Amino acid sequence: SQQGEEDPQALSIQEGENATMNCSYKTSINNLQWYRQNSGRGLVHLILIRSNEREKHSGRLRVTLDTSKKSSSLLITASRAADTASYFCATETSYDKVIFGPGTSLSVIP
Amino acid sequence: GAVVSQHPSWVICKSGTSVKIECRSLDFQATTMFWYRQFPKQSLMLMATSNEGSKATYEQGVEKDKFLINHASLTLSTLTVTSAHPEDSSFYICSAKFYRGLSNTGELFFGEGSRLTVL
Numbered sequence: 001s002q003q004g005e006e007d008p009q010a011l012s013i014q015e016g017e018n019a020t021m022n023c024s025y026k027t028s029i030n031n032l033q034w035y036r037q038n039s040g041r042g043l044v045h046l047i048l049i050r051s052n053e054r055e056k057h058s059g060r061l062r063v064t065l066d067t068s069k070k071s072s073s074l075l076i077t078a079s080r081a082a083d084t085a086s087y088f089c090a091t092e093t094s095y096d097k098v099i100f101g102p103g104t105s106l107s108v109i110p
Numbered sequence: 111g112a113v114v115s116q117h118p119s120w121v122i123c124k125s126g127t128s129v130k131i132e133c134r135s136l137d138f139q140a141t142t143m144f145w146y147r148q149f150p151k152q153s154l155m156l157m158a159t160s161n162e163g164s165k166a167t168y169e170q171g172v173e174k175d176k177f178l179i180n181h182a183s184l185t186l187s188t189l190t191v192t193s194a195h196p197e198d199s200s201f202y203i204c205s206a207k208f209y210r211g212l213s214n215t216g217e218l219f220f221g222e223g224s225r226l227t228v229l
Contacts, residue, residue, distance in 0.1 A: 033218070042116075042203060042222040043154075088153060090218075098144065098205075098218055100154040 006089060006101040014109050019076040021104040023089030024069075030092045032065055034074050037086045037103075046074075046087075081110045112138045112208035116221025123194055124229055130190045131224045133204030139184035140206035144218070145177075148201040160187040194228045201225050 006023045013019055025032070031050045035043040049056045049065045049072070056063045062075040076083055088103040113136040123129050133143055141162045146154040158179050159167040166179035176198075178190040187206075191198050203223040 035220075040201070040223075040225070043205075043220040045217060045219070048217065096142065096207075097156060097159060099156060100146075102153045105151075 006104050008104060009102070010105045010107070012107040012109065013079055015079060015081055017079055019079050019083070019106055019108070021074045021087055021089075021106070022071060023073070023101050024071045025089075025091045025101070026070065027091075027093055029067075030094060032063075032072050033090045033092070033098070034061075034063060034072075035088045035090060035100075037088065039085075043088070076106075079106075079108045081108050084108045112136075112206070112217075112219045114140075114204065114206050114219045114221045116204055116224055118224055119222060120225040120227075122227045122229065125195050126193055128190055128192045129194055129226060130188055131202055131204075131226075133187045133189070133206070133221050135185045135206045135208075135219075138206075138208050140187075140208070141184060143181060143187040143204055143206045145179060145187075145189050146203045146205070148203060148223075150201075154203060157189075162187075191226065194226070196228045199226055199228045 031048055033048045034046040036046055037043050047058045047063050049063050060077045065072045084107050086103045086105050089101045090098045092098050115134045115136050117132045143160040145157045147157050148154045156169050157172045160179045160181040162181045162184050168174045181187040201223050205218045205220045208217055
């Protein structure tokens with residue numbers, strides 16, 4: 001099963017620009033998490049935002065959560081070529097399961 | 111941080127054989143582990159929740175007789191793909207939830223994944 005949508009599906013930007021990815025979900029959640037995956041590899045946890053939080057920062061990452069709209073955004077500032085990867089949002093429901101969105105493929109061009 | 115180890119990282123097998131994939135939490139105990147499946151250029155699809163000492167909970171559409179899950183200890187869960195066929199070729203990823211202190215919010219740590227190719 002999957003939760004909602006992510007947009008854009010693919011994003012290509014120049015190094016130094018900001019990248020914004022959006023995620024929507026369908027059910028009520030305990031928290032929302034963002035993960036990164038390099039091609040063919042496992043996932044790396046980036047940031048977790050609880051359902052009672054609206055914004056969170058971690059280094060160059062900024063995550064927002066709007067529970068009324070059931071949506072979240074991930075902003076990567078001053079992007080680098082090394083940020084090229086797929087990014088997934090994942091929601092944890094009251095059943096303790098973590099469900100992933102379809103993901104955004106980010107390409108940062110040097 | 112917590113480490114989850116998955117083995118093997120890749121496996122090639124003939125159609126009709128069974129393949130076992132192990133998922134271990136190396137420095138913490140995990141009463142719950144999750145198994146995901148990922149096709150190329152797609153997202154992770156939750157297959158089942160593995161509970162230590164009890165039966166796994168499978169997601170709708172996942173054949174429990176096809177994908178056998180055993181969570182015999184607090185640090186090990188195994189996924190066995192029985193009588194594998196080419197359509198079972200995929201990237202299988204496990205994860206375990208790690209709770210810091212008394213926090214009720216656990217963080218998922220993922221294994222590096224196991225790429226299964228069925229010929």
